Amino acid sequence: PLPDGSGTTVHGADAREWLEATTPGSVDVLIADVFGGSRVPAHLTSVPYARAAARALRADGVYAANLADGAPFDFLRPQLATFATVFAELAVIAEPAVLRGRRFGNVVLVASHAPFDTAALTRRCAADAFPARVEHGAAVARLVRGAAPVGDDEAVDSPEPPDGSFGIG
Template sequence: MSDNGIRLDWVTGRAGRAATVMRDGHPQSFVDLDDPTVLAFEYVQHFAGVLDALPDGPLAVTHVGGAGLSLARYVEATRPGSPQIVLEPDAALTEVVRRELPLPRRHRIRVRPVDGRSGVAALRDASADVVVVDAYADGRVPPELGTVEFLTDVARVLSPGGVVLLNLADEPAGRYVAAVAAGASAAGLAGQCVVATHEVLKGRRFGNSVLVATAGVLDVDGIRRRAARSPFPTGVRSGAELAGRVRSVRALTDATAAADPDAASSPPPPTLGRWRLR
């Protein structure tokens, strides 16, 4: 079916139960209603691995970007009772997802039709244990979601020891990821690691990395153990190696984003099938 550029690509033989959510030709989410722990996209598995490394029990999670609500469904399934807020400005997409891929009963997922920047600004101090930033427009992270100012607001919203997880697409040199990490450090979120496939970490292709940042102490060993279980060959970069990359770039700011939005966005994705392999 298609609805204003929104399409659900149903898994063969499972119409109504599992589908990839498409928006303007771009895959947004994979949803399996029978088993919400099935996560098809590698970076969503990386999100889940980091969440699994956090202490047991419900988590207050704010999602910047929702699409098919895959990660919110995962949290609901693995940590029942977790209060979750999803900031998703695409109300038409949310309507299709709710209608065709309904949420489970008694969930605590609340979707707000607002953009990430204004939605985070409206949240209470220390109201989230985790903030997940997974928002794209035309295949790129919007410029306002990678700046020091935005990350400072995220730090305000996080509870003591809370973490932010950002899905960042970048070219092999990794300068955009490093710039956002520098902004997180400037915002007081200096405990950091990056989770990605080995090919992406080694700069062999364009791809997604998950930047994890906190004002507290990260359980990097726990994150590494879960990364080792991923069906995709996955690694974790932290410590001096990551710090060296962060020192080599300037953090993005609202001023630089306003002056040159294109340069402050994540790099445009390559043509499908051309991943700039080295």
């Protein structure tokens, strides 16, 4: 539960429908931690969804999405390409073993219209109890490696986690 006066509003609604109905430029930070069971629903993985998120954010707002994938990142790579179509700045945050392709796991996609302080983000993630790596710029471009943005017609749910991932199975 959030403390009274936190200044944070949680909306219990379909994420895409809520974003499409939101006043443009009215959101400071948008956190998408949305799963149907253990998978991100397909309708939250396409360019129209990314446009709705971008439209809702203020000019310096930040979008963060919890995604899950593993090598060869057949879900993550197109997601990065999708969000790159509408956001100028992208970064990913994940445990090093996930980014190296050694295991399936969570990857946080961070996107913004405006530059954000990746050096500070890198320091905070490295100092966490569960250290994570931050990739941005050329490293994100290499990760995308020519993946195409996802339209509504091609959108699919995120991959099913392998047995034993996240305590599942």
